Amino acid sequence: MDTLKARTIKFYLIKSFQLVVITIGLGLLLFVEGLFFGIGEADQMIESINLGSTGLLIGIMLMPAMYAIYGPNLYDSLVLSMGARRIDIFWGNILKEVTFSVCSAIIICIFGAVIDLPNFTTLSLIVPSFGLIMSALCRLVAIKFKNVGKLAIVVVALISGFVGATVGYTFEQNTLVDVFSNMNVGLFVVLGIIGVVAYAIVERLIFGSIMKLSVN
Amino acid sequence: MLENLGEDKSIYIQISEMIEDEILRDILKEEEKVPSTTELSKFYKINPATAAKGINLLVDRDILYKKRGIGMFVQDGAKERIRESRRNSFYETYVKKIIGEAELIGISKEELKKMIDTEK
Amino acid sequence: MSKLVGKSIVKNYGKDKVLKNIDIEIETGKIYGLIGRNGVGKTTLLSILTAQNPATSGEVTLDGEPVWENEKCLDRMCYSRELSPVTIFGTNNIKVKEYLRTAKAFYKNWDQEYAEELIKLFNINKKKAVGKLSKGQLSAITIIIALASKAEITILDEPVAGLDVVAREQFYKLIIEEYAETGRTFIISTHIIEEAASLFEKVIILEDGQVAIEENTEDLLARAYRISGQDTIVDEATKDYKVFHPEVLGHNKVVTVLADEPVSNFDCRVQVEPVSLQNLFFAMCSEERKEA
Incomplete structure (x- = not known):
């Protein structure tokens, strides 16, 4: 099916899979780093797995958001200049983010099964849904405040820094996995669903501006 | 054929005059193929439509004719027709100018005639 | 088409x-x-x-x-x-x-x-x-x-x-x-x-x-001319046309004319020359600037 719509969708799907690969890469990198620095220590393997899984989770939460903050100005603008329709760009972005979240959820489940941490799988709803809502918010900011893109970057950097610091702190005390694992499963499900609903609401807001999208 | 295009005349007229000159000088012989519109437009970097306009000017005057699917060729008797039309415009384009300039600088008609007679 | x-x-x-x-x-x-x-x-x-x-x-x-x-x-x-x-x-x-x-x-x-x-x-x-x-x-x-x-x-x-x-x-x-x-x-x-x-x-x-x-383009340039000569004669010869970018040197004047149709009968005392697209554009823009 060689329609303009199909070509646009394909473009965003490929971008989505690229992000998945980068995120897995990030987790692996931290895992290897943990192995490298932990040589000789007794709990070397466990420490590395904790480090890697934390990296993976942070990647899932923030990677699509980082993309979303520069996407409208760079990639959306690029494909718009090559004849893509605004409506296809809108749905392409959603598809990209949802695909990323679904892939992330699957990866978390597989990872949980492999490292034999039953609690880990419960993260498969909340973490990707946090990523979803972050990316939608970032895209909204990027579209609405196109001309203050640099400011937007600063805001995202602050948020990322805050999340990073929090994670870093909890990592000192406990692992991120532990923190999440100790939470109530029911709360997880509720937070996950709230995330998805919030995502839909933000997307609706973005939809209102999508027809104003123009090439830089 | 390979001279530069000037700005003093429309490009398509220059193209047609160039081909005429070639025919007059026997560089292009009767029944010979002339460069195609595309070749002309590529060489001079002009719009193919302009080159075609120049060629068509000559087709209308029975100087060139089209062989379907092959190209443009010089019509039989083209040279004579060009000579005739150039003869007709000779007075307007050249003689009038010479007389005007001669008057301006004070060369009399007699002197002018003498110049022409002595020129071999 | x-x-x-x-x-x-x-x-x-x-x-x-x-x-x-x-x-x-x-x-x-x-x-x-x-x-x-x-x-x-x-x-x-x-x-x-x-x-x-x-x-x-x-x-x-x-x-x-x-x-x-x-x-x-x-x-x-x-x-x-x-x-x-x-x-x-x-x-x-x-x-x-x-x-x-x-x-x-x-x-x-x-x-x-x-x-x-x-x-x-x-x-x-x-x-x-x-x-x-x-x-x-x-x-x-x-x-x-x-x-x-x-x-x-x-x-x-x-x-x-x-x-x-x-x-x-x-x-x-x-x-x-x-x-x-x-x-x-x-x-x-x-x-x-x-x-x-x-x-x-x-x-x-x-x-x-x-x-x-x-x-x-050809049609446009066919009705554009650069007219030069003695100032009063140029003014007289071009009074019925749209004139751009007049320039004066002593008693001489040169203007760019854009007529509605090609003109064949300009006063024979003025010099009539064709205009390139660039010069026509330049003349039109220079006019703009003068008015502004």
Whole structure:
């Protein structure tokens, strides 16, 4: 099916899979780093797995958001200049983010099964849904405040820094996995669903501006 | 054929005059193929439509004719027709100018005639 | 023959009125030249014609169908924009390779073989980031994308800016070859009018946010003249015509005349010469400045 719509969708799907690969890469990198620095220590393997899984989770939460903050100005603008329709760009972005979240959820489940941490799988709803809502918010900011893109970057950097610091702190005390694992499963499900609903609401807001999208 | 295009005349007229000159000088012989519109437009970097306009000017005057699917060729008797039309415009384009300039600088008609007679 | 039509197009950026009621009709199968001074709205107009930017008001149609968000119309056009070496986040780090890959993915009739050929011709390193390219190389990439898109209506905005004389000649030749072969429609905006004028079958001159002229280039130049001679005689000979850019030297005067029809009977005491597109444009713009 060689329609303009199909070509646009394909473009965003490929971008989505690229992000998945980068995120897995990030987790692996931290895992290897943990192995490298932990040589000789007794709990070397466990420490590395904790480090890697934390990296993976942070990647899932923030990677699509980082993309979303520069996407409208760079990639959306690029494909718009090559004849893509605004409506296809809108749905392409959603598809990209949802695909990323679904892939992330699957990866978390597989990872949980492999490292034999039953609690880990419960993260498969909340973490990707946090990523979803972050990316939608970032895209909204990027579209609405196109001309203050640099400011937007600063805001995202602050948020990322805050999340990073929090994670870093909890990592000192406990692992991120532990923190999440100790939470109530029911709360997880509720937070996950709230995330998805919030995502839909933000997307609706973005939809209102999508027809104003123009090439830089 | 390979001279530069000037700005003093429309490009398509220059193209047609160039081909005429070639025919007059026997560089292009009767029944010979002339460069195609595309070749002309590529060489001079002009719009193919302009080159075609120049060629068509000559087709209308029975100087060139089209062989379907092959190209443009010089019509039989083209040279004579060009000579005739150039003869007709000779007075307007050249003689009038010479007389005007001669008057301006004070060369009399007699002197002018003498110049022409002595020129071999 | 198809038609790309812009009707009553207005574009405001805030209080700034860039395009004031533009009516334009592009017939396919021709090479158009779009000329106008800096900031007159050429790029804005081209963006609106291809639905890359929204107009404040007005409508663009291709064969009667609105172009806006219309898959069928958008598939037939390519407006290869000037690449920007910087984004709002700094240097544009997108690699040339990725750019071309995206173009390949989006243009329906993309010709990869042709693209590769052009990349070699313009000597482009595909591994370089867009932000690291020279101005000439950026232009070359817009040209490569435009040509290889094989789009029915192809628009190039300032394609020769930054190209050296050899590359410019190459570009004109490529356009003619491609046009002769396919009959694609090209709309080319340029400031180097002198070089490109003979390429344009039709010319559009934008002035003050409006279309001042949209006409066959030959026809336009056939009714334009440079008239010189003694000042009183020149004034008398040109009094019935639209006169631009008068210049005086002693008792002599020279003006550029744009008549409604070709004129064959100017007073024989004045010198009548043809005008090039560049000089006509220059004369028209000089007039503007004087009035302002």
